[in-house]
Amino acid sequence: MENIRLLLVDDETDFRAPLKKRLARRGFVVLEAGDGDECQAVMNNASVDVVVLDVKMPGMNGIEVLEWIKENHKKTEVIMLTGHASAVDGVEGIKKGAFDYLTKPLEFPHLVQKIEQAVEKIRRDAEKQQEAEFKTRMEQQMISTERLASLGTLSTGIAHEIDNPLAIIKESAEYMRLLLSKADHADMPRKSDFENAVGKIETAIERAKRITHQLLGFVRKPETFFAETDLKVLVAETVEFAAKGAEIKGIQIVQDMEGVNGTIWSDPYEIRQVLFNLLTNAIHAVESDGTITVSLKGTDSRVMLIVEDTGKGIPKENLGKIFEPFFTTKPPGKGTGLGLYVTCGIVERLGGGIDITSRVGKGSRFQVALPRSRKACENMGDNKELCVDILNKIKGDPAK
Template sequence: MALEKSQITVLLVDDEADFRGPLARRLAKRGIDSVEAGSGQAALELFADRQFDAVILDVKMPGLDGLQTMAAIKKRQPDLEVILLTGQASAADGVAGIKAGAFDYLTKPVEIEQLAGKIRQAVERREMRQEQELEAQFRQEMQRRMNVAERLASLGTMASGVAHEINNPLAIISEAAGWLKGRLAKDQSASDELRKAGELAISKILSSVERASRITHQLLDFARKNDWEIQEFDIVELASDVIDLTANAARDANCKVELHAKSRPIKVWSDPYQLRQVLINLLTNACQAVGTQGGGEAWLSVDSAGDDVLIAVKDTGPGIPKENLTRVFEPFFSTKPPGKGTGLGLSVSKGIVEKLGGRIEVDSRLGSGAVFRVSLPRKPQVSPVRPEHGPSLNH
């Protein structure tokens, strides 16, 4: 039946049933489905729960006339095209209608092929406009993402510049304090009291220098411009450091974090700084997820299996809906409120893990938490080269 095949549905509004019915049937034969309304008021009521591709409106109707009905329709759905039908004698109404936003007008008696053609044109024009709108939205979104990326890049450059600038004076302070310490120890003329006070002051200087230098290293990690340093280290110790480093996020989220390690140490050859970044991202995400539920638990577990080391970060948060499972690794994918998440954490992490020859996977069901698993070779498969712009975001 033609009706079943029709893809276009129009709202056909005319007070004369004898005109409306046959017109609807003839349109149906041409693949255009009609929903009929006998008055402007009835037409507006149909809008409450139906969608139409176009509207055919008789201009001369008792009650709300065609132009008034069109104005009310355009108010609800400005992009919907309206084709007006006028009597021979009142073509001027049609011209007024076009001025008021109608797609076109036809005079009665209607030539059916012409009407069908007009309907298709009206639908096409609307679709084209919708496509253009989508394209404009897409362009706007790309622009927004580029702005974020640029901001991050300049922030990273600035952070690494500041860190380098601070590192030099820190080295001088540290060296000078070391010299003073040695000098004081050898100084026979100094009283015990002075020596003790001096040693205390110097040890305060040295521990503060160390603290400041840790901060600059974190800044450098953030900038991700530091060299890839492949070295041997204990991944259990690294995991424990990460738990310390994310303690604030865990506290804010009321998240209890536990470290599970089957044995220790578990030695690997890899890049501890990059890997630390990965674990910080995963554990921060886990805590933030747990925090959305007012609290819960997260586990960071480390294990070795053959030539690989397996790291898992598991949480009791709300989980990830199936349709997002592949998207979470996309750059800029984030469900966090604007300003809270850049959506870069997992994409950067995936880039790092793959660069180190490993894999990262997620497993989660809505309502039952999430687990991110990282497997890494215990021996490196990459040459310790310096990437020009940090790990690629295009994974």
């Protein structure tokens, strides 16, 4: 610890002034107070590491001042000064949280030694607190990683189970359609009601299929297909595909890919899916007249695909949840809550990572980093950044 800050609290100026000089010569920053009130005023305005506190003072006595310090400035250590006859006050002080007590007349080296011991305790306490905070953070991270993993296993299991009966319902609906279209049903009573009902079943099946399809998209697909891919072409195509939805809302999608090498060794289908998911979210988040910017940035080893919007932003309390399956803030029918969950799975599979910056009312920025070369992809088991890790970084850094 550098610049250790001491506060001498004693009503006798003749005692305080020379002591202050000697302590300052030892390299301490020394503040002074003549009584309890002054002590409170000083401590409310400046940080103090160690207080050297006289027990016998007019006004608030030392024990009362000690109680106030321990209540309001827990990290500050207090060394009590008592008269020979009143060592019992020192013992009382220790009971109330003082670091130790010394009796007057003071031996200067003793005082310095005591101060150094108190500072050492402050340092150890700070270390302990840091360790405890680190442990809590690690525990939280493990819980959220496990939770994501088990949610993933559960939901993909359910998706598989639902796919089978869904296929049977679909087949039966098709069969009903076929029957209804036959000539011998031409005069069937209330035929159009039946047709409408079958239509509703078909729409519902489509919706359910979309959900199971997205969910299963998170499972490691053995057919992930890596190839040399031109990201500039891929981005332009995908933006064109998404542009219709944007146009309707009067949103402009800007592409910024000038002077970047867009060649990457990766799976173009998967990247398209990622970009499409991010664009869809951005379009949902932006009001009319807003802008979405898709940009590419790159180094020799990585390519950054960035989707930035001027939309409503993501509240801090949601940042930790948006990658969870089924987390959505959209009305039923509009959001499944699977887009980012799937995106996260894909990016992880491609050996990359996702970083998010968002400000409520200003907009959001999703940055996907992908390894550029074939070699980097082949070694990706060693260098991949899990989305979950990144999520925790976001949680831990409210400035983002």
